[in-house]
Amino acid sequence: MTALASPGATGTGRGSRVKTRGLRSSARALPLLPAALLLAVFLLGPILVSLWGSLTNATLSGSTAVASDFVGFDNYIQLFKAPDFPVAVVNTIVFVFFSAVIGQNVLGLALALMMRSGNRVVTAVVGTIVVTAWVLPEIVAAFAAYAFFRDNGTLNAVLAVFGVEPVSWLFTLPVLMVIFANIWRGTAFSMMVYSAALSDVPPEITEAAEVDGASGFKRLIHVTIPMIRSTIGTNSMIVTLQTLSVFTLIFVMTGGGPGTKSTTLPILAYQQGLKFGELGYGTAIATIMLVIGAVFSFFYVRALREEVSS
Numbered sequence: 001m002t003a004l005a006s007p008g009a010t011g012t013g014r015g016s017r018v019k020t021r022g023l024r025s026s027a028r029a030l031p032l033l034p035a036a037l038l039l040a041v042f043l044l045g046p047i048l049v050s051l052w053g054s055l056t057n058a059t060l061s062g063s064t065a066v067a068s069d070f071v072g073f074d075n076y077i078q079l080f081k082a083p084d085f086p087v088a089v090v091n092t093i094v095f096v097f098f099s100a101v102i103g104q105n106v107l108g109l110a111l112a113l114m115m116r117s118g119n120r121v122v123t124a125v126v127g128t129i130v131v132t133a134w135v136l137p138e139i140v141a142a143f144a145a146y147a148f149f150r151d152n153g154t155l156n157a158v159l160a161v162f163g164v165e166p167v168s169w170l171f172t173l174p175v176l177m178v179i180f181a182n183i184w185r186g187t188a189f190s191m192m193v194y195s196a197a198l199s200d201v202p203p204e205i206t207e208a209a210e211v212d213g214a215s216g217f218k219r220l221i222h223v224t225i226p227m228i229r230s231t232i233g234t235n236s237m238i239v240t241l242q243t244l245s246v247f248t249l250i251f252v253m254t255g256g257g258p259g260t261k262s263t264t265l266p267i268l269a270y271q272q273g274l275k276f277g278e279l280g281y282g283t284a285i286a287t288i289m290l291v292i293g294a295v296f297s298f299f300y301v302r303a304l305r306e307e308v309s310s
Contacts, residue, residue, distance in 0.1 A: 104187050111130060112195040112198055113224075139248055149169045151166060209222070240300070241297065244293055251267060270282070273286070
């Protein structure tokens with residue numbers, strides 16, 4: 001006759017299994033503890049200090065440089081009332097969208113496709129030119145772009161050969177010029193990411209689509225892009241966050257001018273926090289940038305998660 005286990009014994013067994021499972025999970029997470037501590041110290045710590053600084057009236061000089069006072073959200077209220085802030089926000093969105101989300105993504109994918117199907121000489125020359133712009137130090141790339149677009153620069157010299165009058169590009173179209181410069185500077189990263197992704201696309205799938213009569217454009221839209229969609233999302237998130245923090249390129253080329261025509265949030269944070277010495281106010285601008293980057297990351301990660309789950 002089979003003995004029946006008592007309810008108490010069953011509960012005890014279930015409890016011991018849950019406890020054992022919890023111990024195993026803790027043991028697996030233990031090697032991650034040093035990395036978590038490093039993230040807390042070098043990532044979370046500076047963020048919390050920055051948030052606190054944005055709530056104070058800290059300055060580079062004067063009495064508040066030694067002992068700042070808590071002012072609550074006064075810096076943010078002053079920031080939202082400032083006429084320069086909406087201009088900087090619009091310039092930042094335009095700069096990030098057209099130079100990162102559109103420019104680097106589209107051109108990087110186009111170059112990756114060309115290098116995959118083009119002849120070796122063309123791909124070697126194009127790859128060398130594009131990658132050289134990426135490996136240059138940012139300050140060197142910024143001065144090179146400035147030398148190209150300035151009044152007596154390379155672009156006007158080339159146009160003069162064809163009888164075109166020189167144009168003050170950095171004065172009349174400053175945002176467009178820094179967009180072009182950032183696309184030139186950062187496209188190599190997207191090109192290499194997409195080249196790696198395209199190499200993982202099974203050739204038999206594209207060959208089957210070609211046999212079915214699909215043109216090159218249809219194969220790209222209906223076969224290639226769906227297969228590298230997660231890579232597109234990941235690359236878009238990376239280049240967006242990188243472009244959001246671009247400072248040196250804009251500072252060297254235009255300094256945020258003329259006036260505020262090319263002032264972005266990093267330029268505005270530098271001007272207010274370091275040039276004018278208002279550390280608390282400048283830190284509030286940096287905090288707004290942190291929030292914008294977090295919003296971008298949230299939507300990108302959510303889209304990637306939906307892509308993986310589907």
